[in-house]
Amino acid sequence: MTIQDRIQLRPHPLTELLARLLAAHGCSAEEAAHVARHLVEASRSGHDSHGIVRIRRYHDWLQSGQLVACAPFAQVADLGALMQFDGGDGLGQWAAHRATSAGMQRAQDQGAAVVLLRRAGHIGRVGAFAEQAAEKGIISLFFTNVAGSRLVAPFGAAERAASTAPVTVGVPQANGRHFILDFATSLVAEGKALVAAKSGGTLPGDALVDANGALTGNPAVLYGETLTAPTPNPRTGDGALRSFGGHKGSGLMLACELLGGALTGNGTNGPAGHRFGNGMFAVFIDPAHCDNPGGIAGEIAEYLAFVNALTPAQGHDAVRIPGDIERELRAARADSVPVAAAVWSDILAIADDVRLAVDQGSLLAAEPAGV
The missing domain is CATH 3.30.1370.60 (Malate/L-lactate/L-sulpholactate dehydrogenase, NADPH binding domain)
Structure with missing residues (x-):
């Protein structure tokens, strides 16, 4: 996303808004708040593919019955x-x-x-x-x-x-x-293809394969004629992710x-x-x-610290372990999270559909310094 096709939103009010949208479909306050928080935290962690962009699909699925609000959660074996x-x-x-x-x-x-x-x-x-x-x-x-x-x-x-x-x-x-x-x-999550579809972007040139087996980065092979629809359907294209x-x-x-x-x-x-x-x-x-749990914890900490302290290769400012990037992004996005303009339009359209008033001024955040 470029600055021109995204906006910055405040995480807490955005979470509350998404929870209200889900509650309008009959979700309990507890499940609506949990799912809304999950979506915003995914975007704050840099995983837009599993974040706020998903609210349009959840809205459609709850309306159609593909998702069930307040569904029973049953233990079937113990x-x-x-x-x-x-x-x-x-x-x-x-x-x-x-x-x-x-x-x-x-x-x-x-x-x-x-x-x-x-x-x-x-x-x-x-x-x-x-x-x-x-x-x-x-x-x-x-x-x-x-x-x-x-x-x-x-x-x-x-x-x-x-x-x-x-x-x-x-x-x-x-x-x-x-x-x-x-x-x-x-190679890429479907949600990343969805983000590309929403923003008019492309994926790495080898992320997908078309019907003839040729490599491509065009999400159209996944979504077909629904590429520009409000909810692109990844089941309609004649190609595939790899x-x-x-x-x-x-x-x-x-x-x-x-x-x-x-x-x-x-x-x-x-x-x-x-x-x-x-x-x-x-x-x-x-x-x-386990035997010697303190030794286990110490071995884990020592090894991961050893990895973090390795000399970075050219083009890298540090050696990171899985989870570091998400923590860094969450810290950087403590006060604002970038959202594609098309996704924000979806959120406002959903709010209108379920007759919820939105105070846009309370959600908008300033662009972070240095962006």
């Missing part, structure tokens, strides 16, 4: 070390937060826990749940899929066969500089479909059609139950 939950097609961030909380508590009680979550609406930035666990000293691992979202071509293919399928790992540090590895197994990292990244992507999709009961993106929703396979470990 085997001690393994728990399984059903999100009832509700707001995914709220379901994943609750499943993560249950897994953390079980890990604190008995050392480790496996959690399976199915039928959760879009759960957003999975790194947020790794951060949630890390804040309590819990190590976490997530394999996630998106059923009903066949968008990505595996290595060597020119056709779609998987979702963007993120992998996430969280390792806590006592100083709060947690190791948070969180990435889509597609998996990252050649055959290795493609293998991780397929593992997410098997673990996050098949094992959880959420469904994979194979020939059978499944309702849209996230499946999440998660493992939680409390190192306090």
